[in-house]
Amino acid sequence: MIYFTAGPSQIYPTVPQHLQKAVEEGIMSISHRSSRFMDMYAQMEQGLRAVLNVPADYHVFLFSGATEIWERIALNCVARESYHLVNGSFSASFAEAMKRTGKKVGVHQVADGDGFDMDALEIPKSAELIAAIANESSTGVMLPTEDLQKLRNRYPEKLIVVDAVSAVPTWRGDIGLVDGLYFSVQKGFGLPAGLGVLVMSPRMLARGLELEKAGQYVGTYHRWSRLHEFSLKSQTPATPNVLDIYLLAQVCADMLPKMDAIMRTHEEKYRVLCDFIAAHPDLDFAVEDPRQRSNTVVVAKHAYPDGKARIKAIAAAGYEIGSGYGKFAGTQFRISNFPATSLDDLNGLIRVM
Helix, strand or coil: CEECCCCCCCCCCCHHHHHHHHHHCCHHHCCCCCHHHHHHHHHHHHHHHHHHCCCCCCEEEEECCHHHHHHHHHHHHCCCEEEEEECCHHHHHHHHHHHHCCCEEEEEECCCCCCCCHHHCCCCCCCCEEEEECEECCCCEECCHHHHHHHHHHCCCCEEEEECCCCCCCCCCCHHHCCEEEEECCCCCCCCCCCEEEEECHHHHHHHHHHHHCCCCCCCCCCHHHHHHHHCCCCCCCCCCHHHHHHHHHHHHHHHHHHHHHHHHHHHHHHHHHHHHHHCCCEEECCCCHHHECCCEEEEEECCCCHHHHHHHHHHCCEECEECCHHHCCCEEEEECCCCCCHHHHHHHHHHC
16 A cells, blocks of 8 residues: 555655664663763754754654654743734644633634635734644645745744644744744655654743743653753653654665655656546645645645545555545545655556556
8 A cells, every 4th residue: 555645644755764773772671861862863953954844953852753742842832822823723722722721812714725825824923833734734835935935024022832743854944933843754755653853942832941941731750841851862751653753863874865856756746646636527726826835745625526436446456545524524635745655656546547
């Protein structure tokens, strides 16, 4: 089976050999306080910084997944109020998580399938943090990199955090424009689920330290001060997903010398998939504006009377695609374009569809 699902998705081609090596070398049994782990952590961080072009003064913290990161940002970055750009289920869920921590939450919501007009935003001065999303995989909308620049230019004083869960490593937004960028590894990096990564600016770290010093509850083990303390030693506060950290280090090392080729293949697969959807009599794009159309999770409307049956038929031929998310389950398909799948894989899927 070849997985074109939005995540968990197809594992990166080199993962099986790295898994075998991990078993042979006892990676899953090593202590997270050992020098061996610290070397592995340092390799992972170095590789990740290189693949994503992370600014040298930014920090890298690890979590159980991106969903946990929502709560950590809410506790460590916001004293009173945040503001969220919502265009689908995942951006809405972050806003809901923020509300549940007792913060005041402002929302600028657009219709499903739409992006944002950055020039029309009116974010209140009282909002301390702006939450955006690089790729809303529930609706298939991507944040153009030039729009991120506009957002930063308009609100230079505010913390900006970006959900890049289904965007990296092929979304090439400038991380230096944001204060926080977070993702999980089971999508674009093609790894088993269970590891979340938050890349953080110095002022985002300073905000958490300031709130903790002022007496705000900022969490326990995964508060900024403790994460920072241990990251300086290439460690984590509590026992992490050691296997995923090892695999992320290996896959980053595999990707780094091939990033130009990965990007070219990514763009070619996207073009081929778009041409196929445009020419298919029963398919159409869920996102009308090509500039804001996701190139990592392509969402297509379909005219089939039974979309689930169609997905099962495609799976029987060896290819797994996703149904629409939530209320769109019966009327849309979601097809990922992550580095783990090749152009030949995509052409095989297209022949079946």
